[in-house]
Amino acid sequence: xxxxxxxxxxxxxxxxxxxxxxxxxxxxxxxxxxxxxxxxxxxxxxxxxxxxxxxxxxxxxxxxxxxxxxxxxxxxxxxxxxxxxxxxxxxxxxxxxxxxxxxxxxxxxxxxxxxxxxxxxxxxxxxxxxxxxxxxxxxxxxxxxxxxxxxxxxxxxxxxxxxxxxxxxxxxxxxxxxxxxxxxxxxxxxxxxxxxxxxxxxxxxxxxxxxxxxxxxxxxxxxxxxxxxxxxxxxxxxxxxxxxxxxxxxxxxxxxxxxxxxxxxxxxxxxxxxxxxxxxxxxxxxxxxxxxxxxxxxxxxxxxxxxxxxxxxxxxxxxxxxxxxxxxxxxxxxxxxxxxxxxxxxxxxxxxxxxxxxxxxxxxxxxxxxxxxxxxxxxxxxxxxxxxxxxxxxxxxxxxxxxxxxxxxxxxxxxxxxxxxxxxx
Amino acid sequence: xxxxxxxxxxxxxxxxxxxxxxxxxxxxxxxxxxxxxxxxxxxxxxxxxxxxxxxxxxxxxxxxxxxxxxxxxxxxxxxxxxxxxxxxxxxxxxxxxxxxxxxxx
Numbered sequence: 212x213x214x215x216x217x218x219x220x221x222x223x224x225x226x227x228x229x230x231x232x233x234x235x236x237x238x239x240x241x242x243x244x245x246x247x248x249x250x251x252x253x254x255x256x257x258x259x260x261x262x263x264x265x266x267x268x269x270x271x272x273x274x275x276x277x278x279x280x281x282x283x284x285x286x287x288x289x290x291x292x293x294x295x296x297x298x299x300x301x302x303x304x305x306x307x308x309x310x311x312x313x314x315x316x317x318x319x320x321x322x323x324x325x326x327x328x329x330x331x332x333x334x335x336x337x338x339x340x341x342x343x344x345x346x347x348x349x350x351x352x353x354x355x356x357x358x359x360x361x362x363x364x365x366x367x368x369x370x371x372x373x374x375x376x377x378x379x380x381x382x383x384x385x386x387x388x389x390x391x392x393x394x395x396x397x398x399x400x401x402x403x404x405x406x407x408x409x410x411x412x413x414x415x416x417x418x419x420x421x422x423x424x425x426x427x428x429x430x431x432x433x434x435x436x437x438x439x440x441x442x443x444x445x446x447x448x449x450x451x452x453x454x455x456x457x458x459x460x461x462x463x464x465x466x467x468x469x470x471x472x473x474x475x476x477x478x479x480x481x482x483x484x485x486x487x488x489x490x491x492x493x494x495x496x497x498x499x500x501x502x503x504x505x506x507x508x509x510x511x512x513x514x515x516x517x518x519x520x521x522x523x524x525x526x527x528x529x530x531x532x533x534x535x536x537x538x539x540x541x542x543x544x545x546x547x548x549x550x551x552x553x554x555x556x557x558x559x560x561x562x563x564x565x566x567x568x569x570x571x572x573x574x575x576x577x578x579x580x581x582x583x584x585x586x587x588x589x590x591x592x593x594x595x596x597x598x599x600x601x602x603x604x605x606x607x608x609x610x611x612x613x614x615x616x617x618x619x620x621x622x623x624x625x626x627x628x629x630x631x632x633x634x635x636x
Numbered sequence: 637x638x639x640x641x642x643x644x645x646x647x648x649x650x651x652x653x654x655x656x657x658x659x660x661x662x663x664x665x666x667x668x669x670x671x672x673x674x675x676x677x678x679x680x681x682x683x684x685x686x687x688x689x690x691x692x693x694x695x696x697x698x699x700x701x702x703x704x705x706x707x708x709x710x711x712x713x714x715x716x717x718x719x720x721x722x723x724x725x726x727x728x729x730x731x732x733x734x735x736x737x738x739x740x741x
Binding site: 604 | 660662663665666667669670672673674675676677678681682683684710711713714715717718
């Protein structure tokens with residue numbers, strides 16, 4: 212599949228098409244309603260599908276390839292684990308996207324992409340032709356990065372880093388655990404989905420333990436030397452859960468090297484720990500289809516043009532959300548939703564001639580330490596040649612008042628409702 | 637210089653400062669898409685108000701105060717510091733139109 216083939220293909224298409232266009236432009240327009248195929252129904256892909264379909268007002272055909280009928284968000288999944296949200300309240304479907312904006316939802320899995328002929332092959336054998344392809348598959352777990360870990364092992368020691376069955380399994384294990392048990396959380400190396408996620412998870416599980424299993428302990432084994440909002444989390448743990456949470460950084464032997472699900476053993480820094488419940492979050496990479504389509508480099512993630520999210524490796528394909536290399540932007544739902552609006556604008560511009568504006572990119576991320584102690588972090592980003600550079604930012608401060616923290620929690624809850632509406636409705 | 641002449645000069649200066657953007661509803665819609673990541677489009681649910689329910693002047697004033705740091709919210713100040721005066725006007729226009737369409741306010 213060379214670029215030469217692509218060019219030849221284009222020339223051939225142009226040669227056939229041009230006389231028809233001259234003779235009967237109306238006919239061509241009817242045949243050639245531009246097609247956008249979006250692979251992946253998470254915050255990134257779903258937002259692109261909605262915004263292109265809605266704002267092009269029928270001028271672009273939009274297909275969303277997502278095998279699941281409904282999507283359980285990873286964000287707020289920790290609040291579900293802590294008992295502050297129900298599973299149903301963080302689960303959303305694609306019905307409104309289809310009904311209100313005419314998006315075609317294919318409940319199927321993309322298995323291959325041919326950038327030369329511009330087709331996506333689905334597991335059912337169906338092929339979808341595209342003018343622009345959006346690949347937003349999120350993450351895959353690197354099962355081979357920890358000895359003894361595997362998809363089978365994840366049924367005993369869940370990663371729960373892709374929401375749904377895995378988060379429900381972890382919750383059931385926490386509920387079945389006896390008071391006084393040891394909960395181990397293996398936190399991954401950078402880069403990974405949701406930088407503050409592991410520490411919010413530890414906080415929410417501590418909140419659950421404090422009420423129901425107060426003799427239990429939490430051990431965070433970390434492959435990193437430091438983490439997002441570290442001062443805020445450490446302050447919160449000392450204040451709300453004294454003595455319950457221990458954090459072991461990389462340099463003190465935090466990196467998990469091996470696990471044995473049969474004996475519930477976790478090995479880190481040469482030391483063996485026996486867990487009552489083990490939540491193993493390994494290293495990650497771009498979802499399968501991004502790698503199969505030749506969109507990822509040796510890092511396992513997808514290089515893109517900062518500012519348009521066009522793949523640096525394949526033509527007419529956009530990659531955004533967690534699968535893309537978008538640093539300094541973190542892999543978060545807020546980032547994905549923000550990127551999606553830029554991608555939708557660029558795609559509409561290319562296919563319908565709509566206006567193009569300077570990309571505006573932002574992340575804001577709330578993390579809850581209790582049910583009314585929430586902190587936040589955020590930044591604005593601009594494209595440079597090399598990356599998406601953070602040029603303005605904020606983070607909550609240590610020692611803020613209880614009132615401000617409770618207000619921040621109310622803000623986070625309102626944000627959740629709004630962003631899922633912006634994505635799914 | 638007559639009043640009319642002064643006004644003409646000011647208008648031309650504004651036109652130079654923001655050639656294609658001020659008063660462009662497409663630009664307002666693009667800017668507003670940022671707001672909907674947090675602000676609801678329907679009824680109020682919590683501290684982030686539906687923006688089409690706010691008076692136009694209030695939106696302009698609040699964004700200017702967040703930008704200046706005289707009104708306190710870390711996330712909103714981050715948003716506002718990235719908005720020019722023209723951006724703020726475009727947003728206010730957009731929400732006014734949205735309000736008229738949805739019959740809000």
